Amino acid sequence: QKEVEQDPGPLSVPEGAIVSLNCTYSNSAFQYFMWYRQYSRKGPELLMYTYSSGNKEDGRFTAQVDKSSKYISLFIRDSQPSDSATYLCAMSVGGSYIPTFGRGTSLIVHP
Amino acid sequence: DTAVSQTPKYLVTQMGNDKSIKCEQNLGHDTMYWYKQDSKKFLKIMFSYNNKELIINETVPNRFSPKSPDKAHLNLHINSLELGDSAVYFCASSGTGGSYEQYFGPGTRLTVT
Numbered sequence: 239q240k241e242v243e244q245d246p247g248p249l250s251v252p253e254g255a256i257v258s259l260n261c262t263y264s265n266s267a268f269q270y271f272m273w274y275r276q277y278s279r280k281g282p283e284l285l286m287y288t289y290s291s292g293n294k295e296d297g298r299f300t301a302q303v304d305k306s307s308k309y310i311s312l313f314i315r316d317s318q319p320s321d322s323a324t325y326l327c328a329m330s331v332g333g334s335y336i337p338t339f340g341r342g343t344s345l346i347v348h349p
Numbered sequence: 350d351t352a353v354s355q356t357p358k359y360l361v362t363q364m365g366n367d368k369s370i371k372c373e374q375n376l377g378h379d380t381m382y383w384y385k386q387d388s389k390k391f392l393k394i395m396f397s398y399n400n401k402e403l404i405i406n407e408t409v410p411n412r413f414s415p416k417s418p419d420k421a422h423l424n425l426h427i428n429s430l431e432l433g434d435s436a437v438y439f440c441a442s443s444g445t446g447g448s449y450e451q452y453f454g455p456g457t458r459l460t461v462t
Contacts, residue, residue, distance in 0.1 A: 270449050281439050281453030339392040
């Protein structure tokens with residue numbers, strides 16, 4: 239079992255839908271949780287990061303962390319075709335700046 | 350005004366050759382990284398440099414040697430290339446001795462034939 243599990247998809251949704259992307263993990267020492275967006279043939283771009291459990295909102299994006307279930311989510315409201323990309327979750331233990339990445343979920347938002 | 354740049358973008362070479370990838374960042378960061386993304390899209394750390402000094406060296410064959418001439422540059426030299434080295438290599442940087450906010454370059458797609 240990998241430390242971070244993420245369904246590769248693809249996840250296909252119509253424009254305007256609410257998207258839910260998820261990761262599970264096995265290492266209870268993880269304290270920092272990140273979501274990156276990666277467009278095709280580009281480098282990952284940090285969307286959000288959160289510390290420990292709870293929610294964080296930034297525009298149309300909401301990140302949730304449930305440490306008791308070892309489960310993190312990224313919600314995208316009012317999804318747009320420009321949101322079509324691969325979304326990578328990543329997480330780090332406290333004091334380490336080196337994240338462990340999930341394999342990414344490919345999202346397709348069709349008009 | 351590119352923040353993290355890499356050259357070349359594509360690299361096709363034969364087994365046994367030696368090649369280098371260059372990375373430069375203009376963000377004023379003091380920590381730089383090399384990651385490898387394999388065909389299944391897993392992104393894994395290879396090296397991390399802080400102020401030109403190696404601070405992390407994951408289990409990577411010693412055919413891979415990073416060099417940091419200054420805080421803004423981190424190069425990756427690969428000797429005796431093998432088929433399994435084919436991947437996309439990303440450079441990244443972050444500030445103040447390391448940070449969860451890392452900025453990635455566009456990647457170098459290496460194909461070994």
